[in-house]
Amino acid sequence: MIISRSQRLGLTIAEVWFDEDPGDARFDILRHRQSLVPLRQGTCVEFYTITVDLRQAEQDLLQQVSKENRYEIRRASERDGLKLHVWDARSGDEIKRFLAFYNEFAATKQLAQLGLSGLELLWKAQCLGISRAEDLQGDTLVYHAYYAGRNRVRLLHSASLFRASGDSSFRSLVGRANRWLHWEDFRRFKAEGKATYDFGGWYQGRTNAELLRINTFKEGFGGKVERNYNGEKLITVRAKVAKRMHLLIEHLRRPGGSAFKH
Numbered sequence: 001m002i003i004s005r006s007q008r009l010g011l012t013i014a015e016v017w018f019d020e021d022p023g024d025a026r027f028d029i030l031r032h033r034q035s036l037v038p039l040r041q042g043t044c045v046e047f048y049t050i051t052v053d054l055r056q057a058e059q060d061l062l063q064q065v066s067k068e069n070r071y072e073i074r075r076a077s078e079r080d081g082l083k084l085h086v087w088d089a090r091s092g093d094e095i096k097r098f099l100a101f102y103n104e105f106a107a108t109k110q111l112a113q114l115g116l117s118g119l120e121l122l123w124k125a126q127c128l129g130i131s132r133a134e135d136l137q138g139d140t141l142v143y144h145a146y147y148a149g150r151n152r153v154r155l156l157h158s159a160s161l162f163r164a165s166g167d168s169s170f171r172s173l174v175g176r177a178n179r180w181l182h183w184e185d186f187r188r189f190k191a192e193g194k195a196t197y198d199f200g201g202w203y204q205g206r207t208n209a210e211l212l213r214i215n216t217f218k219e220g221f222g223g224k225v226e227r228n229y230n231g232e233k234l235i236t237v238r239a240k241v242a243k244r245m246h247l248l249i250e251h252l253r254r255p256g257g258s259a260f261k262h
Contacts, residue, residue, distance in 0.1 A: 001014055001015065001016050001020060001022055001023070001025065001125065002014070002015040002016075002121050002122065002125045002127070003015075003025065003027065003121075003125075004121055009242045011028040011029055011236075011238060011239055011242060012026070012027040012028050012029070013027060013028065013029045013030075013031060014027040014029070014030050014031065015031045015033060016030070016031070016032055016033065017033040017034060017127075017147060017149050017152075017154070018033070018034055018035070018036070018149050018151075018152050018154075019032075019035050019036055019037070020149065020150070027235060028234070028235055028236045028238055028239040028242075029232060029233070029234055029235060029239050030042075030232070030233045030235055031230075031231070031232050031233075032044075032229070032230065032231045032232070032233075033230055034047060034049070034154070034198070034228035034229070034230065035228060035229045035230070035231060036228060036229075037229065038229045038231070039229065039231040039233065041233055042231050042232050042233035042234065043231055043232050044229050044230070044231035045229065045230050045231070046227055046228075046229060047201070047227075047228045047229060047230050048201070048202045048203075048204050048225060048226070048227055048228070049154075049198055049199060049200060049201050049202050049225070049226055049228060050198075050199040050202045050218045050219065050221075050223045050224065050225055050226070051152075051196050051197065051198050051199070051223055051224060051226050052064075052186065052196070052197040052199075052221060052222055052223035053195070053196065053223075054186065054189055054190040054194055054195055054196060054197055055190075055195050058187065058190065061186060061190070061222070062183075064221070064222025064223070065183070065220065065221050065222055066220040066221075068220065069179050069220045069221065072175065072176045072179045072180070073176075073179050073180050073183045075176060076176040076177060076179065076180035077180060080135070080136075080173060080176060080177070080180075081135070081136045082133050082134065082135065082141070082177055082180055083133070083134040083135075083138075084131065084132075084133060084181070084184050085131065085132045085133075085134060086129075086130075086131050086188065087129065087130035087131070089123065089126070089128070089129075092120065092123065094130055095116070095119050095120065095123060095128075095130070096116070098119075098130050098132075098143050098145060098159075099114055099116055099119065101140060101143050101159055101161070102114050102143060102145075102157055102159040104161060105159035105160060105161055106159075108161070108163045109163070114157070119145070122147065127147055127148050127149065128145065128146070128147070128148070129145070129146035129147075129148040129153065130143065130144070130145050130146070131143075131144045131146075131181060131184070131185055131188075132144070132181070133177040133178075133180060133181040133184075135173070135177075141160060141161075141173065141174050141177040141178075142158070142159070142160045142174065142177045142178045142181050143157070143158070143159045143160075144157070144158050144181055144182070144185060145157040145158075146185075148194075151193075151194060151195045151196060152194060152195060152196040152197075152198055153185075153189050153194050153196070153197055153198065154198035154200055155197075155198065155199050155200035156200060158178070160174045160177070160178055161174075162174035162175070182221060183221075185197070186221075197223075199218045199221075199223070202215055202218065202225050203215050
């Protein structure tokens with residue numbers, strides 16, 4: 001469970017993943033991430049993802065990977081000389097290196113920048129995992145960051161910096177490194193006894209070509225599409241009052257908004 005505090009509202013927020021038990025901790029708001037069943041109280045929205053069952057034999061896992069991806073993984077392993085680095089979580093330095101790498105990647109794709117505070121909350125809760133693939137020269141090609149639960153790991157961020165390069169061979173190398181890193185993460189988490197690898201989302205629509213390409217990439221590792229639920233419960237009176245005030249303020253900010261009914 002991750003505990004944070006809203007500086008603006010002064011409320012304590014607890015975040016639990018995959019139906020984890022929040023225990024006896026005291027908080028104002030409880031947020032559920034990827035619950036397997038819809039919440040009976042509070043707000044709740046569907047979330048789709050792709051999951052891989054890591055309890056299978058390694059050979060069976062590999063057979064579910066597409067033929068193209070198996071070739072890319074094998075070539076990366078046997079010919080590219082890639083090196084795997086897994087953060088040991090003893091120091092926050094790797095978080096800062098990942099953050100700098102990710103934000104450079106995000107700028108190339110016009111994505112929102114990541115902040116340090118959220119990653120540090122995950123680290124302090126002992127549920128942040130980071131892995132990276134390096135080339136022969138020791139340069140980082142790909143970074144992965146994970147939420148690591150008791151039985152399930154969920155990809156939070158994947159970043160690579162090939163888009164600014166005009167070198168097609170380098171771009172291909174980065175693509176192989178990304179597939180190889182996913183496979184090595186499979187193997188590592190399986191060895192640690194994790195049951196499920198979660199790719200962190202699956203686009204349900206049919207119109208966004210970029211997200212459809214990402215779907216195809218994830219589907220190339222086997223697995224199944226799974227429906228989860230994200231939700232929020234307001235636990236205390238303070239939280240319920242703060243929510244009502246927030247909704248009122250948002251209403252008043254809209255053109256024509258009024259606190260009075262006509």
